[in-house]
Amino acid sequence: xxxxxxxxxxxxxxxxxxxxxxxxxxxxxxxxxxxxxxxxxxxxxxxxxxxxxxxxxxxxxxxxxxxxxxxxxxxxxxxxxxxxxxxxxxxxxxxxxxxxxxxxxxxxxxxxxxxxxxxxxxxxxxxxxxxxxxxxxxxxxxxxxxxxxxxxxxxxxxxxxxxxxxxxxxxxxxxxxxxxxxxxxxxxxxxxxxxxxxxxxxxxxxxxxxxxxxxxxxxxxxxxxxxxxxxxxxxxxxxxxxxxxxxxxxxxxxxxxxxxxxxxxxxxxxxxxxxxxxxxxxxxxxxxxxxxxxxxxxxxxxxxxxxxxxxxxxxxxxxxxxxxxxxxxxxxxxxxxxxxxxxxxxxxxxxxxxxxxxxx
Numbered sequence: 001x002x003x004x005x006x007x008x009x010x011x012x013x014x015x016x017x018x019x020x021x022x023x024x025x026x027x028x029x030x031x032x033x034x035x036x037x038x039x040x041x042x043x044x045x046x047x048x049x050x051x052x053x054x055x056x057x058x059x060x061x062x063x064x065x066x067x068x069x070x071x072x073x074x075x076x077x078x079x080x081x082x083x084x085x086x087x088x089x090x091x092x093x094x095x096x097x098x099x100x101x102x103x104x105x106x107x108x109x110x111x112x113x114x115x116x117x118x119x120x121x122x123x124x125x126x127x128x129x130x131x132x133x134x135x136x137x138x139x140x141x142x143x144x145x146x147x148x149x150x151x152x153x154x155x156x157x158x159x160x161x162x163x164x165x166x167x168x169x170x171x172x173x174x175x176x177x178x179x180x181x182x183x184x185x186x187x188x189x190x191x192x193x194x195x196x197x198x199x200x201x202x203x204x205x206x207x208x209x210x211x212x213x214x215x216x217x218x219x220x221x222x223x224x225x226x227x228x229x230x231x232x233x234x235x236x237x238x239x240x241x242x243x244x245x246x247x248x249x250x251x252x253x254x255x256x257x258x259x260x261x262x263x264x265x266x267x268x269x270x271x272x273x274x275x276x277x278x279x280x281x282x283x284x285x286x287x288x289x290x291x292x293x294x295x296x297x298x299x300x301x302x303x304x305x306x307x308x309x310x311x312x313x314x315x316x317x318x319x320x321x322x323x324x325x326x327x328x329x330x331x332x333x334x335x336x337x338x339x340x341x342x343x344x345x346x347x348x349x350x351x352x353x354x355x356x357x358x359x360x
Contacts, residue, residue: 006130018223022048026068036079038245047081069099090123105132112136121154130158139166160194165202175204196223300355
């Protein structure tokens with residue numbers, strides 16, 4: 001994936017995170033133009049609007065269709081905003097090319113299907129149109145990375161990723177759990193790839209937009225995609241997560257833009273000192289894990305000699321309950337420690353299995 005792309009050039013020219021804004025769905029020409037006029041002067045880099053809407057069940061509003069692309073042409077001409085649209089089929093790509101759409105994105109429901117992504121990659125290859133790829137619906141990093149790689153292999157060089165959260169089935173205040181570790185891992189694998197956050201689809205609620213957007217900026221995301229509507233309460237789709245252009249302007253003012261680093265010597269010296277102490281603490285943690293795993297191996301040998309099963313559920317329940325309690329007493333996040341001990345338990349079982357299955 002190349003460094004010199006539409007998105008990296010835009011970032012370099014702007015010198016701050018990108019802003020993508022517009023309605024969840026293009027509903028009427030008047031609604032689209034009212035939104036575009038409301039966004040003028042806010043530093044919007046791409047006007048987003050859903051033309052084809054892949055809804056979960058038939059019968060709900062599934063997009064206005066290709067006629068809405070003519071409205072986006074007006075947005076470009078009269079409001080001076082570049083436009084972006086979601087595509088799910090090669091026909092969508094053809095329609096977008098015919099109407100001068102600047103950027104397209106592949107949605108979560110499409111990213112999950114490698115066959116669909118491959119068809120889109122072949123349709124987009126050689127067109128020069130920049131493409132953004134939303135994460136798949138479920139928390140699957142391989143599918144997300146694979147979609148980007150398919151596009152890259154088809155010759156699509158202008159790429160960016162959009163983090164819109166994941167459907168996990170677990171109770172959550174979010175519409176789609178952010179699961180920040182997955183986009184961070186994607187960025188680790190592809191450090192040159194611009195990463196944009198979609199707080200609207202993560203939140204599903206107006207009151208959560210600002211904290212999610214702030215966290216994304218604090219995690220060094222390259223941009224935000226926020227759904228904006230002149231009358232959110234009466235939007236034809238996803239009404240609860242959209243804000244007016246006026247409220248968007250307020251949010252942009254409230255967001256804090258932090259520096260990646262600073263030349264302040266006091267900060268640099270103190271940060272270096274604290275990082276050195278963290279290195280020492282990490283070494284101690286790893287040494288403690290090594291001691292624990294040595295004890296696990298010793299216990300496994302005794303189990304083998306006495307023909308005892310690996311999993312001792314009462315013992316595991318005792319550990320799983322007590323370790324988070326110990327952590328809480330030391331002001332360490334108990335849920336984090338519970339997850340950590342799940343990983344330790346998995347490794348413990350792996351080691352014991354290896355020893356019990358070892359030939360005499």
